[in-house]
Amino acid sequence: MAEVATSQEMKEYFKKLDADTEVLYQIAEKARKKGKDPTEVVEIPRAEDLASRVEKLLEDYHVEGLADDIRRLTAEYGNREIVALKVAEEYANKPAESKEKTLDRAVRIGLAIITEGILVAPLEGIAYTRIRSNNDGTEFADLVFAGPIRASGGTGQAMSVLICDVVRQKMGIDRYKPTPEEIGRMQEEIPLYKQCANLQFMPEPDDIELIVSECPVMVDGEGTEKVELGGFRDLPRIETNQVRGGACLVIAEGMCLKASKLKKHVDKLKIQGWDFIGEYLNRHKTVDTGDKGETKKKVEPATKYLRDMVAGRPIFGHPCAKGAFRLRYGRARTSGLASLAYNPASMYAMDEFMALGTQCKIERPGKACVVTPVDTIEGPTVLLSNGDLVYCQTKEDYLKIKHIVSEVVDNGEILVPYGEFCENNHVLVPCGYALEWHREEIKAVNDGNLPDDWEDPTYDRAKEMCQQYNVALHPKFNLFWNEIDMPALIELRDFVLNSGEITEGNLTLPREAGPKRILEDLNATHKVRNNRIIVDERYTRPIIDCLGLEEKDGKLSKRAELEGEETLEAISKAAGYEVRARVMTRIGTRMGRPEKAKERAGAPLVQVLMALEDENHPAIRDTISAAKALDADNNTIDGANKRLLHVDMGFRKCPECGNLTYRVWCRDCGVHTQPIPKPKGKDVDTTIPVDIEAEYKAALDAIKAISDRNRAILTDRGEDPGYAPELSPKETLRCCDVLTSRTKTPETLEKGILRRKNKVSIFRDGTIRYDMTDIPLTHFKPREIGLSIENAHKLGYTHDWNGAPLTDPEQTVELKVQDIIPARDCGKYLVKVANFIDDELEYIYDQPRFYNATNESDLIGSIAFGLAPHTSGCILCRIIGYSEVRGCYGHPFYHASKRRNCDGDEDCVILALDGLLNFSRVFLPDRRGGLMDSPLVLTTRLDPNEIDKEAHNVDCRRYYPLEFYRAAMDMKDPKEIEKIMDLVGGRIGSPAQYEGLGFTHDTADISEGPKESAYTTLGSMTDKMMAQLELGKKCRGVDERDVASKVINKHFMPDMIGNLRSFATQTVRCVKCGSKYRRVPLSGVCTKCGNSLTMTVHEASVRKYLRVSQEVCEKYDLDDYTRNRIKIIELSMDSLFNNDKVKKCKLNDFF
DSSP: OOOOOOOHHHHHHHHHHHHHHHHHHHHHHHHHTTSOSSSSSOOOOEESSHHHHHHHHTGGGOOTTHHHHHHHHHHHHOOHHHHHHHHHHHHTTSOOSSHHHHHHHHHHHHHHHHTTTTBSIIIIIEEEEEEEEOTTSOEEEEEEEOGGGGGGHHHHHHHHHHHHHHHHHHTTOOOOOOOHHHHHHHHHHHHHHHHHSOOSOOOOHHHHHHHHHHOSSEEEEOOOSSOBOSSSOSOTTOOOSBOOHHHHHIIIIIIITTHHHHHHHHHHHTOTTOHHHHHHHHHTTTOOSSOOOOSSSSOOOOOGGGTTOOTTSOEEEOTTOTTSEEEEEOOBTTOBTTBEEEOHHHHHHTTTOSOTTOEEEESSSSSEEEEEEOTTSOOOEEEETTSOEEEOOSHHHHHTTGGGEEEEEEOOEEEEOHHHHHHTTOOOOOOOOOHHHHHHHHHHHTTTOOOTTSSSOOHHHHHHHHHHHOOOOOGGGOOOGGGSOHHHHHHHHHHHHHHOEEETTEEEEEOOHHHHHHHHHHTOOEEEETTEEEEOHHHHHHHHHHTTEEEETTEEEEOSOOOSSSHHHHHHHHHTSOOOOSOOOEEOEEEOSOOOEEEOOOSSOOSSOOBOOBTTBTTOOBHHHHHHHHHHHTTTOOSTTTTOEEEOOOEEEOTTTOOEESSSBOTTTOOBOEEEOOOOSTTOOOOEEEOHHHHHHHHHHHHHHHHHHHHHHHHHHTSOOOOOOOOOTTSOOBOBSSOOBSSOOOOOHHHHHHHHHHTOOOOTTSOOOEEEEEEEOSEEOGGGGTOOHHHHHHTTOOBOTTSOBOOOTTSOEEOOTTEEEOBHHHHHHHHHHHHHHHHHHHHTSOOOOOOOOSSGGGGTTOEEEEEOTTBSEEEEEEEOOOBSSSSEEEOHHHHHHTTOOSSSOEEEEEEHHHHHHHOOGGGSBSSTTTTTTOOSEEEOSOOGGGSOGGGGGOBOOSSOOHHHHHHHHTTOOGGGGGGGTOBGGGGTTSGGGTSOOOOSBOOSOTTOSOSSOHHHHSOSHHHHHHHHHHHHHHBTTOOHHHHHHHHIIIIIHHHHHHHHHHHHTOOEEETTTOOEESSOOTTSBOTTTOOBEEESSOHHHHHTTHHHHHHHHHHTTOOHHHHHHHHHHHHHHHHHHOOTTOOOOOGGGGO
16 A cells, blocks of 8 residues: 555554454454355455555456556556556456456446445446447447436446446547437437436437437446336347336436536547537536536525425525525534534524524525534524514524514625635625625734734724724624615614614604604614614614714714615715625525434344245244244144244255255254355245244244353353353344345344344345434544543543643643544444343354443544445444434544545444444345445555545635635625635545644534424424424515415425325235235235235325415415315315215205
């Protein structure tokens, strides 16, 4: 492995992680040699860098020495895409079993490099690569994609085609020459795919024709959707009439959407035959395929974030609307990598729909973010039921008045890092005149110095600084002047002049609706007493000065005229000092997914990977149900096998006694069994008999025998023997109905018994997982995560982020890149997992217990694995504490190493020893995508150069320079000032890439804010929707009528129409065995077991949103078109469910 630039401290950190991991591998390797698992070796190989990850991922493709080749070419070229092309080109010259195998292997290698060796796309996204014949007899490369290619992203999809072409040329294979029918097929297929699955970008038919007709490689695919094409069917070179999702993705989101990136590599390497990409780009020179921001010097509303709105998840602000969140630039400890920060008081003001870790869809600069706290930006301003306008800086400020809040006039600020604009290639947009901008302006004219009272001056001192330093008015005394127009300004001036008085330092005015609304728009906080408005003292004199008035003996008179076309120009002239806009850009926001921190439990829950279902007893998933089913058979079945289930599991053979079994080890000999092929033949029984009661009893006895022996040994030594495991044969053990792996190998039953004992459940690959929302964190305080100073020192945290010795739990410490802070609930669950592992070590593997954990604090310092759902590689991490947030705090590099960002993604944590002991490839499903979400390889050391490049756009400055704010006002491209902004990308290759990151805005506690979104605490969907509409009504930045219309038209109406269709085309289900039928059998009962049938879609589910939709239409006065559509749906339902030929009559109807 090439040497990665690090400081000595980081070298010691990685050395400690490696040492701790080595201990775990030694324990696991010793345990696996006992033969109690499908294989006798640990099945998660370690890899230190991208090169070794790729080689281990593709080990089945005979790629010995690949890691060295990747490192050599990386040192020569640097760029990952170029390296992928060059390595693939080299492997075109290394023969495999056949010419096709050589081509296939080279393409997979290139794609694996691009996807950093942690995605499953190289294994399963490419189904196979073939060499086929054109109509003129020449050969061409047919690249067949499968559904999992989606995980590789547009760049990986497009680059795989380019790689295939480079290898094709190297191997002397001709180009693909499509027929008109094949081109037409793709033109019909891509729009059809968009109807049944999500497609980010939809190319025009002419563009599809250009790409397919000119691409030198055939972009083919497996049928992934049930929908079939109506035209261009049964083509000779296309094997399915189903929609090929992989092929559609590659052309639309890959070759079209990433055309500019493709052209860059084509031009650099001078690859022939790709001129059509340049032609495609020329066609779309003026088309913006991504949200790159504004082309004019004006921030325009963007509505894209509102498109997929659903019921129950409220809108917090319409696009650029007054009252929506205000943009403020900066990075908190918890922001970056798509995460943004909000004041906790603002979260509570959103009726707690916005909780820590909640996903929000945003207007700009990106698509979505995750909510995190920062209490050093401004909170909301609310209107109380008595007319008071109150500003809330803290959650306590809001909670004490929550019950009398009638309207949220201003949501507060949203803190957005510069790096987010850089990552999304969005022009910088103007921001309000904030405290940090004011600071930089004073420093710029005062030799970098600041007066002592600059941060919180009096009003007189603020005016003095305006003159002394030639700067704008301090933000403390500024108002939202630019959000009112000149007529409103003049109206307010005349009203204040004619009716205003100064009483005890406060401006008082008669309560009139117009002027009061203007004061609310200005965010001028005030009280209403005795029908008079009392403006807060803080804003009294600034308002008087900015309106061109003056006070003498409590009376107001005109001092200057309001002159100018714009409000800010007029008030600046009148006041005699410059007034900047306190708010420039509002960012629309709505709720996306709620936060998550929950153990992964299957539906139904599974405790052991063992099948119980047989032909006579379908849908059996637990031992109690199995026993009851066998008991029921006593009345009808007679013979020696009456207590046996005949289950479809793999055949294995004991190498010593020769017994045929399904177990991975022989109970008689105690040795590991070997898999053998199943007998073949038309009438051969391929099931294996299972005496589940005897097996269950034997497993309990085996555990008890080891327990009794170990307790006796401890007693003889005079040590406390502890408690014997409480294992009851009467408790049910939850198993699978069927095994979906290729060999259908079950787990040892003892593992399930121990999981049940510790109340944990299993995933399909044998591991136990805890899912959490990804949240970034670069710095923490030991107090926030429950970490003592002593333990912090043991973990390597000896100094704070300023270099001072760590002695106080309130000091701020920089988080190391592979350390994580999961939810406290996760810690409690992992204690159960640790206890299971210890039981497993003692009672199954006959090894010493390892964790000995009684509470979550005992697991601080423990090694774990982080794994994202769409990947096949996990990253080593270490638990250093816990937060009260329903999410997992981790370094941006840690999340990026899983190819995730923090816009609402969620991943899992696996306790390391659980993965090493219990994971097996043998358990993985034998279907396309079965390798996804599996720890096929472990990255032990994080290299910032090998993670997702989005993390390179995290900014590291402790303050933003004055040049930045000027660039934002000019709406410049963020790349223009990249050199002065200190992004992570500029540190790659130096020791500073791992440490020394800064942040601009601190917060008192990373767990401050609502812990659980109201979306998850409210009951029914109707309750959630009504709360959503009430919040929309309460927020000034939201049009509640538009919210109601969107809820009905985008959620309820499609749902009702879809349910009607489902009811009419539904299947029926057997109430006992679960068999399903498209049509009711002629007998009217289940043909398998003779029991009655029931519907799978019911009237109640079809009608569930009808009444509430009608009520919402009335309450919010929706348009006639929506009302009439609902009426038509109601008539359709009545015609389906109500028989108008049958009328129920009462006796008095006849008289």
